[in-house]
Amino acid sequence: MAKGKYRFNADSLIYEKIEYSPKRILTIGFVYIISFFVLGFSFMLLWLNFFPSAQEKQLMQENAELRMQYKVLNTKLGTVQSVLEDIAHRDNNIYRVIFEADPIPNEVRTAGFGGVNRYADLESKPNMEIVVETANRLDKLYKMLYVQTLSFDSVINLARNKEDMLRSIPAIQPLADRDLTGFASGFGYRIHPIYKTYKMHTGIDLTAPLGTKIYATGDGTVSLARFERGYGKCVFIDHGYNFETVYAHMSMILVKPGQKVKRGEVIGLVGNTGVSTGPHLHYEVRKGKKTVNPINYFMNDLSPEEYDEMLRVSIRPSQTLD
Ligand SMILES: [Zn+2]
Structure with missing residues (x-):
């Protein structure tokens, strides 16, 4: 191989040796070195990409383990x-x-x-x-x-508060069994005794002689005690816990608004005031402003058989005294 490079000179018709300046030699050398490094680096990247290092292998394994742990965690x-x-x-x-x-x-x-x-x-x-x-x-x-x-x-x-609640929730009959002459009407839709129209009866009617004692069915505070249209002389008791009871058509009111009453305390006497066709007590239980069947709140007084009988009568549509 020839040492050095020659160029043909068309004028002198001879080959002249090309002389490189030291600067040019340096530049060429530099380009070679750079190219070498770039190529080398590229090969290294390719290698690393396809053949992970031990450290990378460990990281990948740890990654897989973490994913597995997350899956277990998710199941738990x-x-x-x-x-x-x-x-x-x-x-x-x-x-x-x-x-x-x-x-x-x-x-x-x-x-x-x-x-x-x-x-x-x-x-x-x-x-x-x-x-x-x-x-x-x-x-x-x-x-x-x-x-x-x-x-x-x-x-x-x-x-x-349960103890207090158990004392407060209406849970007895408002009239004593010995005084009760009948269970006139139950809760639900029936023909109104005076208006003769199909109307909701929001309570129950218990018949008893005029002047029979009416008992508060749970502890509470008298919220209303006066004559009301329809209800006649009536007492409303607020028992707390969203419960209220209403006792209507009394002949005499024996409590005052704001008065605290205990279950079994006499609050008035059976009468025939307001829209009523005979002496009886109209009794309502309201839970959260909605009237509910009072029969479901008599459990303290009744044997299971009596309760069943009461329930049967109370939901049978019949003539009411209102
Ligand atoms: Zn009634």
Whole structure:
């Protein structure tokens, strides 16, 4: 191989040796070195891409293990969630029923779910779906747990007040059995005795001689004691816990508004005042402003057989005294 490079000179017709300046030699050398490094580096990147290093292999393994752990965590969260749902179900259908509290609506129990995605930043990163899913699940559990805690707080309060509540809720007959001459009419739709139209009878009519003692059916405060159109001389008792009782058509009122009364206390005497066709007591039980069948609140007085009989009579549409 020839040493050096030659160029043909057309004028002198001879080959002339090309002389490189030291600067040019340096430049060429530099270009070679740079090219070498660039090529080398590219090969290294390719190598690393296809053949991970020991450290990378370890990281990949750790990644896989983490993913597995997240999956296990998610399964456990699922179990916790179903336990919590079962507790919520029992809370609504047993505890809150025992204490006559309304169930917590599902919308409240699950309030605040959905809406803004707080993990949108994370979601865009690879392998983050499982992290986001777990975080969302935990948030949901946290909220459910919070609502459940509040509910149990109120149930505990109700339990503490239960004694008071049991004394207050209407639970006896407003007239003594020995005084009762009949059970004239029950709760529900029937023909009105005076207006002769099909009307809701919001209470029960118990017949007894004029002047028979009428008893408060639970502890409470007299909220109204006066003559009212229709009801005649009547007494309303507020028992708290959303309960109110009404005693109508009295011949005499024996309590005053604001007066505290105990269950079994005499509050008035049977009469025939207001819209009434004969001496009787019209008795109503209201729960949360809605009238309910008072028969369901007589349990203290009656044997199961008597209760069944009362219930049978009380829901049979019949003539009322109003
Ligand atoms: Zn009536």
